[in-house]
Amino acid sequence: MTHDDQLDGLGDVADVVERARRAAPGFTNVGREPRARLLETMAGHLEGARADLVTTAAAETALDPDVLDAEVTRTADQLRMFAGVVREGSYLEATVDTAPGGDVMRWLRPLGPVAVFGASNFPFAYGVAGGDTASALAAGCPVVAKEHPSHPRICRAVLSALRAAAAAAGVSPDVIGMVSGFEAGAQLVTHPDITAVGFTGSVGGGRALFDLCAARPLPIPFYGELGSVNPAVVLPHAARSPERVIEPLVTSMLARGGQVCTKAGLVFLPDDAEDLADRLRQRMLDAPRPVLLNPSITAAYAAGTARRAALDGVEVLSGDAAATGDAAATGAGDRSPVSPVLLATTVVSLLDDANADLRDECFGPYAVLVRYRSVAELRTALAALPSSLVAGVYATDGDLPDARDVLPVLVDRAGRVVWNQPTSGLRVGWATHHGGGYPASTASGTTSVGATAIRRWLRPSALQGWPAALLPAELRDAAGGDDRGLPVRRNGRLNGPLTAREVS
Amino acid sequence: MTHDDQLDGLGDVADVVERARRAAPGFTNVGREPRARLLETMAGHLEGARADLVTTAAAETALDPDVLDAEVTRTADQLRMFAGVVREGSYLEATVDTAPGGDVMRWLRPLGPVAVFGASNFPFAYGVAGGDTASALAAGCPVVAKEHPSHPRICRAVLSALRAAAAAAGVSPDVIGMVSGFEAGAQLVTHPDITAVGFTGSVGGGRALFDLCAARPLPIPFYGELGSVNPAVVLPHAARSPERVIEPLVTSMLARGGQVCTKAGLVFLPDDAEDLADRLRQRMLDAPRPVLLNPSITAAYAAGTARRAALDGVEVLSGDAAATGDAAATGAGDRSPVSPVLLATTVVSLLDDANADLRDECFGPYAVLVRYRSVAELRTALAALPSSLVAGVYATDGDLPDARDVLPVLVDRAGRVVWNQPTSGLRVGWATHHGGGYPASTASGTTSVGATAIRRWLRPSALQGWPAALLPAELRDAAGGDDRGLPVRRNGRLNGPLTAREVS
Incomplete structure (x- = not known):
């Protein structure tokens, strides 16, 4: 890792965190409307740099330029959405209990300065300007990002755009800074002035932090x-109409070369659903051979698919063992295209502890068909899986009784459960849960x-008996009764904006 | 610790957690109204057992029966407040983003079964039926309480009342159970089926768990x-009118024998406020000598006050060193009354690392006056304190400019900041933050x-594209448009109850 010492906002941990700490009080007190405008200005600057960002990202990630272009849009929209969240003001949870004594x-x-570790697979949407940064800035927390070793040039370009936007919006550019290198990451999360950490990445790295x-x-x-x-469950009636479920399934398995955290990694289908299994196999055989994000993901894909293919009770439906093995054979520096791999197994083999690998995530165009003999067996399998971000159910009206049995298990095990839609392609809004x-x-x-x-x-704060003149700016802002007034809960009842009377 | 093997609901960790796990699905799905009635029935059963509970608690804790009687009322009211929270329904954060695709x-x-460790000082309000239990049951989580070694008889009496109430309300009594003993506590928090822990107690024990x-x-x-x-700050003008500040200060210092987590432990006052210091000293000399909650708190009080009194830069304003030392001298089994202790020091001595003990909590009728020479020095001292639950400010109109300087520091360092009121005596409501x-x-x-x-x-769950007929009961409940409908945010806008159209 080479440092670009001339890049403003990039530096060693002590310096960057100290700048964030100094920027924090002003950023807390700047008020909601200026903070909303900052987020919108950042969105505009990202879009202004769109062409360069996409070119840089395509070179660093091997992702398709059209996909990256759409991701820039999503990232800018996300910043604008948080501007709306800040203006709406419910997020403050303003609450007043009146009492004679005060x-x-x-x-x-x-909270104060926070650290953000972005992901390899969404260089923009989960990167330096991604959801963690956008939500933290919306809250009023300066952000110190950790540069991603897989795409440092994108991180730096985005950092520059955000800092320029801050300056243009009249906010200290030090509300966003960046550090680089493995050691810096550990120093960052243990720095006394860092108050919280957002991280998207591997179980190993994440657990260590x-x-x-x-x-x-x-x-x-x-x-x-x-x-x-993530499990995707095809119920028996739906399995007999492959044409209805094949598109959301294939999308879920192969989006972004299978390098999304919402990939359907385990596709459950009845053990007599041969037609569906055949069609999925054919789609995998016909699928493009993607170049993966970086050499370590490429090597992990080759080794991981080969290891799983060799397990007892596992059948290789598609995927050229030699081709998938290429990358591993040629070393970690290699980024040859990889072959999609579709395996098949049964619930019994899936739950065999010797096959625990099958229940772990593997980035790349890889999935496992899991054949179940009964809905009872399916429920047992789903309940035994690790928790996941999302689960999919593919069903027809004839499946509703079985769906009633299966859905509670999925709601227990997954943060989001989709019905006849791809598990991938998360929509970003008010009801989103990821x-x-x-x-x-x-x-x-x-x-x-x-x-x-x-x-x-954010953290709660309670003020008891305070004179109105001393209330913090964000609560005083609510007193005017104008369009930017706060929703407030008063004596237990949720209301619209505070009136002047309520804070005087 | 002897077990009362006949007591229903008390058992070993594996058994009690297994009962809670089995009770969980039914309790999740029972619906909001039955859960609200359960909480109200529990409140009624506690009040029905009031006389016995108070007698038992007075014997086990040495707290005043009138104080304990009021605490039973507070605890019952807290259960009823959560019944109201459940009925109101905002806590579900029901949110709908509509889209053509679903x-x-x-x-x-x-979350599922949770563990609750109550405190020694509020055997009811922070006990087996306290705020952790009430809020967890309101959420739909079965509770496994850890019996408090300082008042096991109260814990068992409350457990019996709650289980009888559950049976009367038609809910499985296993939504509340209890385990006993130090080892059981560690087993409880590491049990795979326990999903979260609520704890009120010491830094040492809490950090270990x-x-x-x-x-x-x-x-x-x-x-x-x-x-x-908790710091209590007397600003310069207020310090010149001791009669205005003495009552809230003394209340804050001595409530419940100084055995509350909201005790004002450090009272900051100007170094020329001799009249105020004298009056506080006199009040401490005149204060009753309480019997403390248990032998280990008594011993810690004796040792802790003696150790602090001996520090460089610390002056003993009141407190008989021999008397405070008695308990320590006679061993941990002793529960003689203890002498209130008032120390005095300066900001400089308080911040001396050799005097770090002064910045730590010590249960009992003990406080430290900290003399400051300027508001700037006061700010420095407050910023250097550990975070606290509450801080108090005592001020007159003449102090408003200084208050503007000091309040932001206190809001940073304390969860609740009170103005001219005691720090103790937390009110329980919608705006409460503790x-x-x-x-x-x-x-x-x-x-x-x-x-x-x-x-x-609670944890979020998102359902995407689901048929209305399959929605979970708590969301379906909202469809009727009746009085128990949910507040819901629809496409970003916070509204009243869902209408039938919105879930069909």
Whole structure:
């Protein structure tokens, strides 16, 4: 890793965190409207740099330029969505209990500087300007990003765009900074002035950082999205109409070369669904051979698929063993295209502890068909899986009785359960939930995507009996009764904006 | 620790957790109204057993029967408040984003069985039927309580009342169970079926359990309220009118024999406020000598006050060293009354690392006056304190400019900041916040008291494109448009109850 010492905002941990710490009080107090405008300005600057960003990203990730172009749009839209969340103001949870001796007011305030570790597979949407950063800035927390070793040039280009946007919006550019290198990551999460961590990445790396956060003298929250092998369940009636389920299934298995955290990794289907299995096999055989994101993912794919293909009770439906093995054979520096791999097994083999690998995530165009003999067996299998970010159900009206049996298990095990839609292609909005039990998330009460992701960077504060003149700016803002007034819960009743009377 | 093997609901960890696990699905699906009635029935049963509970508690804790009687009322009221929270339904955060391809619905659902460790100082309000239990049951989570070694008879009497109430309300009594003994506590938080822990107690014990939770293969949240040395700040003008500030200060210092987590442990006053210091000293000299909660608190008080009194830069204003030393001298079994102790020091001595003990909590009728020479020095001292649950400010109109300087520091460092009121005497309502940074809380984003305490036991779930007929009961309940309909956010806009159209 070489440093670009001239890049503004990139530096060593002590310096970058110190800048964030100094920027924090002003950023907390700047007010909601200027913070919303900052997010919108950042969105505009990203879009202004779109052509360069896409070119850089295509070179660094091997992802399709059209896909990356759409991701820039999604990332900008996400920043704008959080501008809307800040303006709407419910996120503050402003609450007043009146009492003769003095009202109690409760609201949420920013934690302080936070650290953000982006993912390899979405260089923009889960990167330096991604959902963690957008939600943290919306909350009022300065962000110190960790540069991703797989796409440092994108990280730097995005950092520059965000800092330029901050300056243009009249906010300290030090609300966003970056550090680089493996050691810097560990230093960052253990720095006393870092108050929380957002992370998207592997179980191994994530757990190591989680453990560091938990072991601090003053522990901090670690919001990690780690691995997720997501089940997709084809119920018996639906399995007899392959044409109805094949597109969402294939999309779920192959989106972005199988390098998404919402990939359907385990496709459950009845053991007599030969037609469906054949068609899925054919689609995998016909699928393009993607170049994967980086050499270590390429090597892990080759080794991981070969290891799983060799397990007892596992059948190779498609995938050229020699081709998948190429990358491993030629070493970690290789980024040859890889061959899609479709395996098949049974519930019994899946649950065999010797085959535990099958229940783990493997990035790349790889999936496992799991044949079940009964819905009871299916339920047993689903209940035994690790928690996941998402699960899919593919069903017709004839499957509704079985769906009633299966859905509660999936809701227990997955953060989001989709019905006859791809598991991939997360929509970003108010109802979005992208989380789940460990290892899908290290903090199952939170989401890393969607409007409520802002809650991770806030903590409650209560003020009792305070004179109106001393209330913090964000609560005083509500007193005017104008369009930017806050939704508030008053004596238990959820209302619209505060009136002047309520804070005087 | 002797077991009462005949007591229903008390058993070994494996058995009690298994009963809670089996009770969980039915309790999740029983619906909001039956769960609200359960909480109200529990409140009624506690009040029905009031006389016995108070007698038992007075014998076990040495607390005043009138104080305990009021605490039973508070505990019952807290259960009823959570019944109201469940009926109101905002806690579900029901959210709908509509889309042609299928709506996304987000809501919060219970985690599963949880563990609750109560405190020594509030045998009811922070006990087996306390805020952790009430909020967890409200959320739909069965509770396994850890019996408190300091008052096992109260714990058992409350357990019996709650289980009888559950049976009367038509709910499985296994939604509340209990385990006993030190080893059982560690087994409980590491049991695979326990999904979260609520704890109120010491930093040492709490951190040990926090570490166990973080080290689990599948980590779970640990909501701990640990130590808190709460600052009370007398600003210069207020210090010149001692009669205006003496009552809230003395109340804050001595409530419940100084055995509350909201005790004002450090009272900051100007170094020329001799009249105020004298009056506080006199009040401490005149204060009753309480019997403390248990032998280990008594011994810790004797040793802790003696050790602090001997520090360099510390002056003993009141407190008979011999008397405070008695308990320590006579051993841990002793529960003689103890002498109130008031020390005085300066900001400089307080911040001396050799005097770090002064910045730690010590239960009992003990406080430290900290003399400051300027508001700048005061700010420095406050910023250097550990995070606390609460801070108090005592001020007159003449102090408003100084208050503007000091309040932001206190809001940063304390979960609740009160103005001219005692720090003790937490009101339980919708705006309540009882939390703070570590060690006041191990989870600064949460509260252990008040309506929003329910959020700790819930996790989001998203359903995408689901047929209305398959929606979970709690969302279907909302479809009728009746009085129990849910508040819902629809396409970003926060509305009243869902209409039938929205879920069909």
